[in-house]
């Protein structure tokens with residue numbers, strides 16, 4: 001399995017996937033429905049996308065995903081589709097645990113009853129009247145959720161796998177019926193998961209004296225994920241996280257997530273701040289990835305997990321690497337990074353304008369936002385074949401011999417294939433052995449170059465070795 005998969009680990013594709021058609025197709029295949037072709041997209045193009053999506057499947061198989069859904073989403077029109085997406089994950093042998101929140105339902109019921117809640121999120125004080133309303137709202141919600149999941153033929157059980165104590169007195173306030181999770185019965189949850197049963201956890205717990213206590217659903221999700229060594233926690237939220245300019249915040253380090261929570265970032269409500277807090281905790285305690293997706297968007301869950309770019313925010317514990325298309329703003333950093341290799345003639349000297357004019361062909365490998373390598377794929381249409389050239393392959397000296405060069409070449413091969421090229425060529429004065437020995441290229445004659453490229457080759461006088469690799 002190549003290590004570079006989009007968004008979540010490694011990016012292999014030139015263009016972002018268009019979500020709907022391939023995801024719909026995946027849903028239908030996973031649910032054993034006949035797939036019908038439409039006129040809007042060519043079947044071959046959509047199979048390409050589907051292939052991209054299915055590449056994630058082995059990576060996710062038998063891994064635990066804890067999915068925490070905000071209560072407010074349960075009554076939105078897109079909710080049945082969200083549950084279908086959960087069914088798709090389960091049919092792909094992903095072990096799904098469902099957790100749901102109930103803040104919205106508790107508020108609505110309290111308003112109906114004319115009750116002022118002591119708190120609504122399972123973190124502040126829960127007095128007895130608030131607990132009673134919470135139990136009623138959550139029980140009703142559990143029942144509705146069970147009905148919906150049963151209608152999808154999903155085996156589910158509501159589980160009481162949490163050992164809970166009263167949260168106690170915090171900052172001088174007795175939190176009364178608010179609970180703190182002491183332990184998770186991972187063994188029981190594991191047995192259910194191995195039997196293909198989805199455990200559903202409510203934001204309620206029961207202590208050893210038989211008292212019911214109100215819990216925060218984000219805390220439940222994270223405690224369960226840590227106990228089960230889950231691969232992911234996915235918070236399906238009422239809204240998504242944004243940058244100051246309103247665009248989607250695609251990824252966050254643990255430190256950034258914690259800082260946004262600590263500074264009570266004004267763009268985001270308490271609900272999202274809670275997810276930042278618990279998301280950071282989960283990553284810090286060993287859950288590799290936490291995703292926060294806007295559940296009001298169609299197919300947000302699948303698109304986040306199976307698309308190149310994702311649609312939500314990912315909090316990551318470790319150094320995050322990705323290969324992405326280069327932007328004009330990358331040009332100065334690329335030039336300064338490659339300066340030395342240009343001086344040593346390992347790379348052809350290029351000006352800012354030359355890179356800028358072909359920026360669409362360039363891609364960048366970055367680690368935690370810093371470029372550490374790059375490459376470009378130029379394509380040439382000949383009469384009887386389509387040729388791609390891998391140019392400007394470079395890895396920073398400080399990052400050499402860690403497999404980055406090979407990842408960049410593998411990425412370039414994917415790009416060339418997606419553009420329908422038959423062969424990939426590379427010109428090299430000093431790294432030809434790398435292409436031959438590590439990447440399966442063969443040294444060939446300059447006559448293998450496309451005509452337009454051959455003229456430039458002859459003019460340059462560099463006498464580079466010409467390497468070629470068949471893509472089909």
Ligand SMILES: CC(C)(COP(=O)(O)OP(=O)(O)OC[C@H]1O[C@@H](n2cnc3c(N)ncnc32)[C@H](O)[C@@H]1OP(=O)(O)O)[C@@H](O)C(=O)NCCC(=O)NCCS
Pocket residue numbers: 341346347390391392393394395396399400401402403404405406407426427428429430431432433434438
């Ligand atoms: C060539 C280059 C991209 C390789 O990047 P990298 O990230 O160090 O490569 P990887 O870590 O994927 O691969 C390392 C392996 O390739 C070998 N390798 C790296 N550069 C090599 C070279 N110039 N010649 C022969 N083998 C080479 C290493 O010895 C190592 O082999 P090993 O695994 O058996 O120990 C990098 O050295 C570079 O940027 N060179 C300068 C620019 C250049 O020459 N670009 C090519 C022109 S298009």
